[in-house]
Amino acid sequence: MTTVREIHVAVGVIFREGKVLIARRPDHVHQGGLLEFPGGKVEAGETVQQALVREIFEETGLRIAPEALEPVIEVRHDYGDKRVFLDVWEASSAEGIPEGREGQKVRWVEVGKLADSDFPAANRPIIRALRLPRQYAITGAAAGVEAYLEQLEQALHSAGPELCLLRAPELSDDTYAQLAAWSLESCIANNVKLMLHGAPSLLEQFPGACGLHLPWHQARQHSVRPVSGDYLLAVSCHSAEEIAHATQLQADFITLGPVRPTPSHPGASGMGWNRFQELVAASGVPVYALGGLSLPDIAEARSRGGQGVAGISFWWPST
Ligand SMILES: Nc1nc2c([nH]c(=O)n2[C@H]2C[C@H](O)[C@@H](COP(=O)(O)OP(=O)(O)OP(=O)(O)O)O2)c(=O)[nH]1
Numbered sequence: 001m002t003t004v005r006e007i008h009v010a011v012g013v014i015f016r017e018g019k020v021l022i023a024r025r026p027d028h029v030h031q032g033g034l035l036e037f038p039g040g041k042v043e044a045g046e047t048v049q050q051a052l053v054r055e056i057f058e059e060t061g062l063r064i065a066p067e068a069l070e071p072v073i074e075v076r077h078d079y080g081d082k083r084v085f086l087d088v089w090e091a092s093s094a095e096g097i098p099e100g101r102e103g104q105k106v107r108w109v110e111v112g113k114l115a116d117s118d119f120p121a122a123n124r125p126i127i128r129a130l131r132l133p134r135q136y137a138i139t140g141a142a143a144g145v146e147a148y149l150e151q152l153e154q155a156l157h158s159a160g161p162e163l164c165l166l167r168a169p170e171l172s173d174d175t176y177a178q179l180a181a182w183s184l185e186s187c188i189a190n191n192v193k194l195m196l197h198g199a200p201s202l203l204e205q206f207p208g209a210c211g212l213h214l215p216w217h218q219a220r221q222h223s224v225r226p227v228s229g230d231y232l233l234a235v236s237c238h239s240a241e242e243i244a245h246a247t248q249l250q251a252d253f254i255t256l257g258p259v260r261p262t263p264s265h266p267g268a269s270g271m272g273w274n275r276f277q278e279l280v281a282a283s284g285v286p287v288y289a290l291g292g293l294s295l296p297d298i299a300e301a302r303s304r305g306g307q308g309v310a311g312i313s314f315w316w317p318s319t
Helices: 048-060 121-131 145-159 173-189 201-205 240-248 272-281 295-303
Strands: 006-016 019-024 039-041 069-078 083-091 106-110 135-138 163-166 193-197 211-214 232-237 253-256 287-290 308-311
Touching (some): 019 048, 039 048, 145 173, 163 173, 173 193, 193 232, 240 253, 272 287
Parallel strands (some): 163 193, 211 232, 287 308
Antiparallel strands (some): 006 019, 006 039, 069 083
């Protein structure tokens, strides 16, 4: 076990016109030569917000109001020679024109163009968190495949989700595949990203899907990431052990719940927001809160360190 002290680092993601500000770390420092989001160590007696306001001004000349900062994700990472706790916050308003005040190059980049390999390893979940939406829409029950598709069309039009999971564990593999083919067409036409639910072979069958969501009983059968980095990988988790396994699989995000009791999982009691927060703090990947939640719960989920909410009832038409 490492005995190196963990360093609390305040990291700021500053948005302007859909782009984020990045800088290149000087060659001679830790993780030198790689790109970073501006920030630095939280000094004794400082809050993370105070540290961010100070570091961002010192490094870039931009002025940020502490109340404009919102939490993104907390990432703990052990580099071997250094252990960091990246406390990541975003700001969508900052005053001034940024300049590299410590000689570093700064520039604005679209989130979609951030590449993992250009950043320190600890930044991988940050980049995921910036790309993922606040809601993860999961399909619900329907009377049959055709009814299912009708409800999907209706839900896509009325709710307009960005990211959707085709979950239908009650269907046979063949029926699910039929539904996946139709749903994918519909999602692509509506500019919605579709995740498939089940075994990794689904992505060979449907390469146009954006990723695979492993139910826990599937996830536990794998010891390494079962899909390529070109796809998103998500895992359904319910405990610290399951989260640790999903992290080992290099999941891009997870769902965690039930936070509250929910009709789709009768008998399961909710873990509550405090337990959710504890588990999220130890996870290091974007986490959607799941179970008995609706869109107004997004604010609570984010204040607890989560990415947002996942669920059926907030978007799926009732039968
Ligand atoms: N600012 C920043 N640091 C990051 C990112 N990703 C990442 O792993 N780190 C790590 C690299 C360093 O080990 C640590 C930040 O420490 P630092 O040395 O840059 O902090 P500082 O500006 O307070 O430095 P100094 O006073 O020691 O010069 O966090 C990131 O995106 N931004």
